[in-house]
Amino acid sequence: MTPLTISLKNLIRRKSRSFFIVMAMVIASASFVAVKTYSDAMKMSITHRMEKYGANIIITPGSDVLDLPYNGLDMAPFSIAGEEISEKDFERIKYIKNYANIAAAGASVSGITAISGKRVVLTGIDFSKLYILRPWWDLAGIEPKPGGVIAGATAASVLGISQGDMIKVKGRSLTVEGILEKTGSGDDNIIFTDLKNAQMILNKEGRLSMIEIAALCSGCPIEEMVLQLTGVFPQADVRGIKQVIDSRSEYIDQVESMIYGILSVLLVICGLVVLTTMMNNIRERSGEIGIFRAIGFTRAHIIKMIISEALLLSSLAGITGYAAGMLSVYLWGIFVPAGEDFIVHFNITTLFLAMLITMATGISAGIYPAIAASRLDPVQALRHV
Amino acid sequence: MVKIENITKTYGTGSSAFTALRGISIDVEEGEFLALTGESGSGKSTLLSVAGGMNTPCSGIVKINGRDIYALNQEERSVFRNMELGFVFQSFFLVPYLNIEENVMVPLAPLEISGKVKREMTKNALEMVGIYSKRGNLPGEVSGGEMERAAIARALVNSPSLLLADEPTGNLDSKTGRVIMELFSEFNRKGMTIIMVTHSSDCASAAGRVLKMADGLIH
Numbered sequence: 001m002t003p004l005t006i007s008l009k010n011l012i013r014r015k016s017r018s019f020f021i022v023m024a025m026v027i028a029s030a031s032f033v034a035v036k037t038y039s040d041a042m043k044m045s046i047t048h049r050m051e052k053y054g055a056n057i058i059i060t061p062g063s064d065v066l067d068l069p070y071n072g073l074d075m076a077p078f079s080i081a082g083e084e085i086s087e088k089d090f091e092r093i094k095y096i097k098n099y100a101n102i103a104a105a106g107a108s109v110s111g112i113t114a115i116s117g118k119r120v121v122l123t124g125i126d127f128s129k130l131y132i133l134r135p136w137w138d139l140a141g142i143e144p145k146p147g148g149v150i151a152g153a154t155a156a157s158v159l160g161i162s163q164g165d166m167i168k169v170k171g172r173s174l175t176v177e178g179i180l181e182k183t184g185s186g187d188d189n190i191i192f193t194d195l196k197n198a199q200m201i202l203n204k205e206g207r208l209s210m211i212e213i214a215a216l217c218s219g220c221p222i223e224e225m226v227l228q229l230t231g232v233f234p235q236a237d238v239r240g241i242k243q244v245i246d247s248r249s250e251y252i253d254q255v256e257s258m259i260y261g262i263l264s265v266l267l268v269i270c271g272l273v274v275l276t277t278m279m280n281n282i283r284e285r286s287g288e289i290g291i292f293r294a295i296g297f298t299r300a301h302i303i304k305m306i307i308s309e310a311l312l313l314s315s316l317a318g319i320t321g322y323a324a325g326m327l328s329v330y331l332w333g334i335f336v337p338a339g340e341d342f343i344v345h346f347n348i349t350t351l352f353l354a355m356l357i358t359m360a361t362g363i364s365a366g367i368y369p370a371i372a373a374s375r376l377d378p379v380q381a382l383r384h385v
Numbered sequence: 386m387v388k389i390e391n392i393t394k395t396y397g398t399g400s401s402a403f404t405a406l407r408g409i410s411i412d413v414e415e416g417e418f419l420a421l422t423g424e425s426g427s428g429k430s431t432l433l434s435v436a437g438g439m440n441t442p443c444s445g446i447v448k449i450n451g452r453d454i455y456a457l458n459q460e461e462r463s464v465f466r467n468m469e470l471g472f473v474f475q476s477f478f479l480v481p482y483l484n485i486e487e488n489v490m491v492p493l494a495p496l497e498i499s500g501k502v503k504r505e506m507t508k509n510a511l512e513m514v515g516i517y518s519k520r521g522n523l524p525g526e527v528s529g530g531e532m533e534r535a536a537i538a539r540a541l542v543n544s545p546s547l548l549l550a551d552e553p554t555g556n557l558d559s560k561t562g563r564v565i566m567e568l569f570s571e572f573n574r575k576g577m578t579i580i581m582v583t584h585s586s587d588c589a590s591a592a593g594r595v596l597k598m599a600d601g602l603i604h
Binding site for chain 2: 001002005006009010013287288290291292293301378382
């Protein structure tokens with residue numbers, strides 16, 4: 001038998017009161033867990049969708065020769081005819097702090113060349129990174145091989161070429177490995193070949209026109225990575241794709257504001273409910289507390305007992321609230337489908353935060369009743385029994 | 386053992402002030418059984434609570450075993466009560482959600498001793514008052530006499546040097562009251578010092594010395 005045993009037995013005896021205190025905190029805890037878990041799942045879903053957009057950071061030579069859009073997005077000017085990036089500098093990417101966030105980095109070289117007497121843009125890329133850097137390409141039936149080319153839909157139409165044809169570029173015979181479906185981007189006008197091949201054709205050995213980076217967006221600080229890359233490529237323009245960053249940041253900010261707004265109101269209400277209920281509880285138990293004080297419990301013992309009760313109830317509420325919150329998000333996901341990327345994960349941090357919030361609320365709301373109880377005069381308390 | 390010197394106690398202030406004790410001095414020797422009698426409002430319960438360190442007097446000194454208990458701070462006085470004093474209240478004041486054994490064990494709850502030792506001490510106290518067989522019952526499941534015995538066992542569980550009892554038979558029938566008084570006499574014969582407040586002259590007759598109080602004074 002310890003003061004904690006007495007607290008526990010008191011809670012068991014006053015089941016309905018304990019239940020209402022727990023329920024008040026469960027509502028706050030479950031709301032927090034639901035909103036945070038839903039928000040995390042949405043962020044992850046958006047992240048996955050963003051990753052499907054391919055490269056989200058572009059490094060181009062520091063030049064102001066020619067302005068071009070990139071896939072219709074608001075990109076910095078990049079150079080075709082200006083200075084290029086040295087191929088050996090490509091390795092510098094590894095030196096940035098957030099290198100682990102890079103899913104793929106691909107170098108490319110671009111230049112104007114003539115095919116069948118027509119001037120076209122020839123771009124050399126790393127075919128092995130295509131699935132990450134250009135996930136929107138429909139490569140069904142196309143197996144890019146070094147030395148072969150893939151033609152954009154418009155370029156193929158203008159040049160009158162189809163899959164399996166041979167084309168001559170600066171005296172080299174290249175096989176057309178495939179024709180891309182229309183993408184609606186600048187890629188439709190370009191003939192693609194592998195990087196080494198393009199460098200030789202364009203006389204740009206060891207030089208690059210652009211580096212495309214697909215950063216893993218989950219917890220990935222794109223703006224921070226842009227700054228880090230600018231540090232290792234001081235002569236180049238490093239740009240994040242603004243729309244991706246801005247839309248994601250705006251969404252996250254809105255969700256987080258909503259979380260904190262709802263939470264703060266709920267926590268205040270919950271704290272007041274717990275405080276009021278515990279004060280009533282103390283009033284009812286004044287005789288009992290008077291006995292404890294009379295037979296030698298110190299004020300510290302009484303405070304510990306009341307705070308222990310608040311902690312026991314809030315811990316129970318934290319765990320129950322976490323389970324209820326997760327269940328509600330899971331059910332929400334079933335009845336209001338948010339797409340295949342919307343996956344609800346167990347998150348130890350959310351559980352920890354839910355526990356922390358409910359316990360902090362329980363303790364905060366329990367302090368005043370605990371002090372009030374410890375100040376009860378045993379003689380007065382026993383007189384009123 | 387207990388030295389009460391010139392104790393005064395006034396409740397309230399101004400026109401509503403009520404003086405419950407008007408300069409009372411009593412010496413209680415070790416092993417003595419003292420009964421305080423008197424009408425309601427005579428100040429005997431106030432004197433008992435002052436002697437028990439629960440009710441700070443307006444003036445005067447209370448020494449128990451040579452220690453001035455009101456020179457101790459509140460927390461030290463709580464520990465002193467726990468270690469040195471046993472209280473028996475008129476209305477039993479058992480905690481309703483704890484069984485008899487747990488109720489008796491309550492004074493041991495704050496102590497840093499093992500559960501086994503606590504259970505052993507509780508068993509001894511329950512056997513001393515003859516209700517060990519009722520240890521698993523809740524207070525609501527036993528008779529008034531058994532509740533009073535449980536309250537006495539609770540007062541004795543930590544082997545106090547002084548037992549303070551406020552109307553211990555006030556809520557009992559006369560037969561049960563006599564049994565309780567026999568218990569008190571037995572404890573006193575074994576050397577326990579007892580100060581008891583009572584209305585009943587029958588109960589007071591069990592004490593070695595009887596002091597009558599009226600209007601906050603010993604007569």
